[in-house]
Amino acid sequence: MTAVTPAFMELENDFGLTPLSLVSEKLDMLKERLVQDVPESYSPDIVEEMRQKASEKISKMKQILGYLKEFDNYIDVDKW
Secondary structure, X not given: OOOOOHHHHHOOOOOOOOHXXXXXXXXXXXXXXXXXXXXXXXXXXXXXXXXXXXXXXXXXXXXXXXXXXXXXXXXXXXXX
């Protein structure tokens, strides 16, 4: 991220979520999806592919969440 102020990180969207809480919610949704029952009509290969993709997304979201929690490179008057 570039040109981010501390106030940006506190902004809420229409649902009352900040950037950090939005990533946390998305991560929770992906985790639920990973353990969700899959229709029996799906082949084992498709199920494995779906779980693999969900695992990859979870990994990426965890990285983003960690980045947001540790982010401190805010723009200020001196950097502007």
